[in-house]
Amino acid sequence: MTTRPDVIPVTTQPQEPGPAGAEPPPELLGTRGGEHKRSLEQIALLLFICLPFLALLAAVPLAWGRGLSLLDVGLMVGMYFLTCHGVTVGFHRYFTHGSFKANRPLRVALAIAGSLAVEGPIVRWVADHRRHHKFSDAEGDPHSPWRYGETLPALLKGLFWAHMGWLFDEEQTPQHKYAPDLIKDPAIRRISRDFWFWTMLSLVLPPVVGGLVTMSWYGAFTAFFWGSLVRVALLHHVTWSINSICHAVGKRPFKSRDRSGNVWWLAVLSCGESWHNLHHADPTSARHGVLRGQVDSSARIIRWFEQAGWAHDVRWPDADRIAARRAPDNPAEVVGKEAA
Numbered sequence: 001m002t003t004r005p006d007v008i009p010v011t012t013q014p015q016e017p018g019p020a021g022a023e024p025p026p027e028l029l030g031t032r033g034g035e036h037k038r039s040l041e042q043i044a045l046l047l048f049i050c051l052p053f054l055a056l057l058a059a060v061p062l063a064w065g066r067g068l069s070l071l072d073v074g075l076m077v078g079m080y081f082l083t084c085h086g087v088t089v090g091f092h093r094y095f096t097h098g099s100f101k102a103n104r105p106l107r108v109a110l111a112i113a114g115s116l117a118v119e120g121p122i123v124r125w126v127a128d129h130r131r132h133h134k135f136s137d138a139e140g141d142p143h144s145p146w147r148y149g150e151t152l153p154a155l156l157k158g159l160f161w162a163h164m165g166w167l168f169d170e171e172q173t174p175q176h177k178y179a180p181d182l183i184k185d186p187a188i189r190r191i192s193r194d195f196w197f198w199t200m201l202s203l204v205l206p207p208v209v210g211g212l213v214t215m216s217w218y219g220a221f222t223a224f225f226w227g228s229l230v231r232v233a234l235l236h237h238v239t240w241s242i243n244s245i246c247h248a249v250g251k252r253p254f255k256s257r258d259r260s261g262n263v264w265w266l267a268v269l270s271c272g273e274s275w276h277n278l279h280h281a282d283p284t285s286a287r288h289g290v291l292r293g294q295v296d297s298s299a300r301i302i303r304w305f306e307q308a309g310w311a312h313d314v315r316w317p318d319a320d321r322i323a324a325r326r327a328p329d330n331p332a333e334v335v336g337k338e339a340a
Ligand SMILES: [Zn+2]
Pocket: 132, 136, 242, 243, 247, 260, 276, 280
């Protein structure tokens, strides 16, 4: 068996020309503000988190008794799963962990689909996530719920930090150290730097479709509410739950050096990412739900990409590899590449 790193290259050397040990110039980074979040960016981030969340809170009474058009539901569900898989298949399994290789059009499409999830520029997302794996639940992890200790008040505080508090941390993960492979790809760097454009597109697309189909401003408004605001809020909270809930509770059938757990009730909404204990035990595996009955729609989509010839060298789990990682007294019945 060959050894595989947890993540693709983490290097201590700068990738672009410049004095040894120095950061590359800002134009060569994947975010416009360089590696520091400016206060304007902090305020924008706060708005992007609060507004969809308020919409989510308002959603229930608004929908009550008035019905919800099929078009709105379709836009919400369609945009949700398109962008969720953009993050899970694209940002996470492909760009962060290299669990398969993609042809050029698929690589670019995955970067764009993930950017439409409004979870930050791809280069920052990947750099943060690689740092999470490097230090998982130890000093240096950007979002561990165990940051403040093991007592209940400390855990509650830590859960909030892991869920969303960490997003406001001024300390940024150095991109040239954690994502050199992405910032040296001009197309990916461009997609990352144009994050504001993908955010606008993601929010504008549903109302444009809703308005055109119903030929009314009201149709555009409800499509914006459900397909843009509620959808973004829901996906944010599901994604953040992987960092908070899946590092605090859940079953741990596999050996990992952190507190990651498998949380079954998040499996469908998280597109298979809540089988998080297996993911930390075997980070490059293209399938996270490796046991019988564990739904993993991201693995299914990677399989379709493979069958279409767009993806290759997919790292499917095999029985020996999984068996070597299982915790004592947890026999694992492994699912291969065929199951959904
Ligand atoms: Zn994790």
